[in-house]
Amino acid sequence: MGAQRDVLANDLRGHVALDMLSAATHLYALGPLEGLRGEVSIFDSVPSIARILGDTIATERTWKARACFLVWADVSDWTWRLLDPAPPDLDALEGPLAVLAREAGHDTEEPLPFVITGTAVEMTLHVLDKRDGLPHDAERHEQAKVRRTLRGEAVELIGFHSRQHRGIFTPRDSNLHVHLRTTDGRISGHLEEIQLAAGARLAVPARNWRQ
Numbered sequence: 001m002g003a004q005r006d007v008l009a010n011d012l013r014g015h016v017a018l019d020m021l022s023a024a025t026h027l028y029a030l031g032p033l034e035g036l037r038g039e040v041s042i043f044d045s046v047p048s049i050a051r052i053l054g055d056t057i058a059t060e061r062t063w064k065a066r067a068c069f070l071v072w073a074d075v076s077d078w079t080w081r082l083l084d085p086a087p088p089d090l091d092a093l094e095g096p097l098a099v100l101a102r103e104a105g106h107d108t109e110e111p112l113p114f115v116i117t118g119t120a121v122e123m124t125l126h127v128l129d130k131r132d133g134l135p136h137d138a139e140r141h142e143q144a145k146v147r148r149t150l151r152g153e154a155v156e157l158i159g160f161h162s163r164q165h166r167g168i169f170t171p172r173d174s175n176l177h178v179h180l181r182t183t184d185g186r187i188s189g190h191l192e193e194i195q196l197a198a199g200a201r202l203a204v205p206a207r208n209w210r211q
Contacts, residue, residue: 002031002069005167010136012036014066018047021072022063028113028158029072030179030190031169033065036130036144040067041179041188043115043158048181048188052129052146057187071160071169071177073113078203079104083116086196090176096202097161105207111162111169118200122151125180125189147192154183157191 002015014034021027022045029042038051049060081100087093093116098108106112126145134140159178162170170177181188 002067003168004069004171007032007036007068007136008138008141008172012068012130012136014068016067016070018042018065018067018070019063024072024074026076027072027074028115029070030158030160030177031067031070032128032190034068036068036128036136036141038065038129039127039179039189040065040070041158041181042072043156043181048185050127050188052127057127057146057148057189059181059186059188061185069169073160073205075113075205077206078115079206080201080203083118083196083200083202084198086118086198086200088195089193090178090191091174093159093202094161094175097204100202101204104204106204109163111160111165112204114159114161115203116157116159116196116200118155119197120150120153120155120180121195121197122149123153123155123180123194124149124192125187126192127189145190148187148189150182150187153187155180155194156183157194 027045031040041048126147129146130144178191180191
């Protein structure tokens with residue numbers, strides 16, 4: 001619901017109330033927080049709202065928030081595979097993701113959620129924190145990103161892949177939109193880059209899953 005391209009055209013309203021989805025039992029979702037003052041990530045019906053407070057990323061488990069746009073799926077059963085070798089970057093994930101999707105019976109031309117668990121040797125994330133009060137566009141979107149680099153963190157990733165939804169729920173230059181949270185829950189946000197250690201695992205919805 002909503003679209004990234006609308007955000008870049010200065011529509012920063014909260015089009016999606018998270019509490020309307022709170023009854024879902026296995027919800028996975030991601031998007032930017034209303035007003036571009038944070039990030040929304042939901043892992044197995046556990047919300048993580050990331051904001052910038054002072055110089056740190058602070059997360060909160062609450063359904064009382066709204067997203068500018070949100071992509072979501074309710075998935076109760078996953079098919080898992082070891083990522084061996086681990087892809088060197090996010091774009092390289094498309095190959096093993098397509099292989100596993102076909103094995104699980106999915107049409108790789110259709111949008112697909114996925115999850116990854118593992119340890120990040122190094123990763124870069126951002127949390128949006130727009131404070132300039134100016135009309136929003138692509139340049140100001142970059143300026144609103146507060147970036148952090150983390151190393152050696154155990155993480156869980158939620159992502160959505162589509163070749164048809166650039167500028168809607170994936171960035172204009174990518175088929176992937178991925179968020180992360182550390183397994184201790186203290187940090188979440190939009191994933192930009194990651195180098196995974198050996199032993200990471202990738203999952204797509206099991207064959208009997210329906211959106």
